[in-house]
Amino acid sequence: MKTRITELLGIEHPIIQGGMHFVGFAELAAAVSNAGGLGVITGLTQRTPELLANEIKRCRDMTDKPFGVNLTFLPSTQPPDYPGYVKAIIEGGVKIVETAGNNPQKWLPALKEAGIKVVHKCTSVRHSLKAEAIGCDAVSVDGFECGGHPGEDDIPNMILLPRAADELKIPFVASGGMADARSLVAALAMGADGMNMGTRFIATKEAPVHENVKQAIVAASELDTRLVMRPLRNTERVLTNVAVERLLEKEKALGANIKFEDIFGEVAGVYPKIMLEGEMDAGAWSCGMVAGLIHDIPTCKELIDQIMSEADALIRGRLSGLLAA
């Protein structure tokens, strides 16, 4: 399939694996890229720019296809060494960067100078238009369904994608709630040029996370996610568990007075325990409503091949068949 996104990124299929903390290691990124999609290493999961440089090298050893690096710009009093990470990306020869969080404008000149395509992930039409205006090459439009940070507008993709299509000139992919061929074809119908998946790619053979995480996603239904940190205006969609229920109790009890320190135990530094050690109640971890559509743990190639062949059948069979009469 050829879309503006496959052309822009030089990939075979219009499917991107979004950056995911303690999931987006070289093994997953390489597997997705080898299967014809775009795999993405999560920059900040690597504690230092040197470790990111090494992760990029490991990925290059596993694939000769294009892959990207995610750089998430978080509001922080002690920001990570962003100049160092940008340097590692440029010197590592990476040609695609997925930015997320705050406005990436400050970093665009250096990235563009190095011939890097920037796909900014954002959760609203106004932020998408801002990304277009500052020179991003594409956007990833993340609807309210998404795992991770859906923003504060709460607009689901059924509305957000056609709105984005009406306003944007640059290519965009649909993100949040995407799992299969139906998602891809629907996203294309709503004007997107492809799709970005997070949660679906965690439940794959190559995702280098503990088996408990994959099983938790397979076992979950679409009713099992919760929104946390809403009072802090840092909303995150997570899979419910004991720690999440405790966190929500604290939010209820403390109301508008809640501070980040109050929920430190439930959210800070929990990813390694969950993703690497499989301690599923160690804290809150991002997961999309799309868990309700995930029932198996295929390889990335099986997943992507199935999506593409079923999308073909959907378009040529079911959809054009509806017109035949």
Ligand SMILES: Cc1cc2nc3c(=O)[nH]c(=O)nc-3n(C[C@H](O)[C@H](O)[C@H](O)COP(=O)(O)O)c2cc1C
């Ligand atoms: C476990 C997990 C960790 C994530 N970590 C990040 C991150 O560090 N940076 C980022 O930009 N997005 C992150 N995301 C968001 C994904 O890249 C993607 O936008 C989102 O998962 C799409 O929604 P879906 O899960 O419904 O497919 C994370 C998502 C998950 C599920």
